Amino acid sequence: DTEVTQTPKHLVMGMTNKKSLKCEQHMGHRAMYWYKQKAKKPPELMFVYSYEKLSINESVPSRFSPECPNSSLLNLHLHALQPEDSALYLCASSLGQGARSTEAFFGQGTRLTVV
Amino acid sequence: GESVGLHLPTLSVQEGDNSIINCAYSNSASDYFIWYKQESGKGPQFIIDIRSNMDKRQGQRVTVLLNKTVKHLSLQIAATQPGDSAVYFCAETPGNDMRFGAGTRLTVKP
Numbered sequence: 001d002t003e004v005t006q007t008p009k010h011l012v013m014g015m016t017n018k019k020s021l022k023c024e025q026h027m028g029h030r031a032m033y034w035y036k037q038k039a040k041k042p043p044e045l046m047f048v049y050s051y052e053k054l055s056i057n058e059s060v061p062s063r064f065s066p067e068c069p070n071s072s073l074l075n076l077h078l079h080a081l082q083p084e085d086s087a088l089y090l091c092a093s094s095l096g097q098g099a100r101s102t103e104a105f106f107g108q109g110t111r112l113t114v115v
Numbered sequence: 116g117e118s119v120g121l122h123l124p125t126l127s128v129q130e131g132d133n134s135i136i137n138c139a140y141s142n143s144a145s146d147y148f149i150w151y152k153q154e155s156g157k158g159p160q161f162i163i164d165i166r167s168n169m170d171k172r173q174g175q176r177v178t179v180l181l182n183k184t185v186k187h188l189s190l191q192i193a194a195t196q197p198g199d200s201a202v203y204f205c206a207e208t209p210g211n212d213m214r215f216g217a218g219t220r221l222t223v224k225p
Contacts, residue, residue, distance in 0.1 A: 004158075031211045042204050042215035043159065050211055090158050094211065101147035101208045106158035 006091050006107035014115055015081060021110045023074040023091030031096025032074040033104060034066060037088040049074060050096055081114045088112070127222045134192040138205035138216045141186065145207035150179060150190045151215075152201045159204060162190070197223045 004025045013019050023032065030051050035043035048056035049068040063085075065077040074091055088111055092104040128134050140148065146167040151159035165172045165179045165188075172179050178191040188205050200223045205216040 033211075033213070042218050045212070045214060048211050056212060092158075092213075094213075096211055101210060101213075103149050103161045103164055104206075104213055105161070106151075108156075108158045 004091055004093055004105050004107035006089075006110050008110060009108065010111045010113075012113045012115060013078065013081065015083075017081075018077070018079045020078065021076040021089055021091075021112075023076075023093075023107055024072055025093040025105070026072055027093065027105070028071075029093035029095055029105075030071060031094045031104075032068060033090075033092040033094075034074070034076050035090040035092065037090055037109070043090055047076075078112075081112075083114050086112055086114045124217060125220045125222070127224060128195050130195060130197060130223050130225050132195055134190075134195045134199070134221060136190045136192075136203050136219045136221065138188040138190075138219075139186060140188060140205065140207040140216065142207055142209065142214070143186070144209045147208050148179070148181060148188050149206045149208070149213075150177075150188075151204045151206060152199075153204065153218075154201045162203075192221075195221075195223050197225060199223055 007022045032049045034046040037043045045058050046060045047066040052068045063080050067075040088109040090109045091107045094104040095102040149164045150162040152162050153159045163174045163177050163179050165181050170181050176193045180189045202218045202220045204218045206213050
């Protein structure tokens with residue numbers, strides 16, 4: 001199983017809503033990532049978890065709240081978003097063991113629209 | 116044809132030709148580099164990688180070249196096919212801190 005599964009695939013939410021994006025992998029990877037991708041732009045790193053601990057937070061606004069409940073799951077809780085937060089949100093995972101970097105596997109993303 | 120990556124974000128080639136996509140990376144501490152392919156509506160897909168102790172690595176129809184002196188990476192695709200049409204990103208990483216370059220859109224004309 002070399003899949004990273006993201007749900008939902010599409011999400012439309014109002015600016016006062018609270019919603020969560022979910023990501024799951026069963027490859028035994030210990031590093032998990034959230035990226036935000038706007039149209040015609042590269043993915044931008046938001047958060048990195050290493051061994052279920054937040055290791056990188058790219059000064060993301062507090063209306064985005066990540067959570068890593070266990071080594072297979074990664075959530076992104078959303079609250080009071082703005083229309084400019086509309087984007088493709090990508091989850092990825094990599095082996096993340098030791099200092100040796102390895103490739104990251106990406107999910108298909110959640111297309112988020114804030115209205 | 117050749118793309119200058121950050122300066123020419125599109126590359127159009129004839130089916131069967133070779134493609135070269137370039138990327139300039141920024142972090143001198145990066146020790147691992149990856150090329151990803153992203154098709155419309157999908158997540159990035161791994162193509163090939165290279166570590167900083169190498170300057171060339173070959174896969175099936177793809178070759179990555181690394182020039183650490185000028186912090187430059189290139190992806191060569193041999194005998195480009197219509198299925199190769201996509202956006203190609205390079206990514207650099209020290210550890211788990213993986214960052215993407217601007218990307219190049221490759222269009223293959225039949």
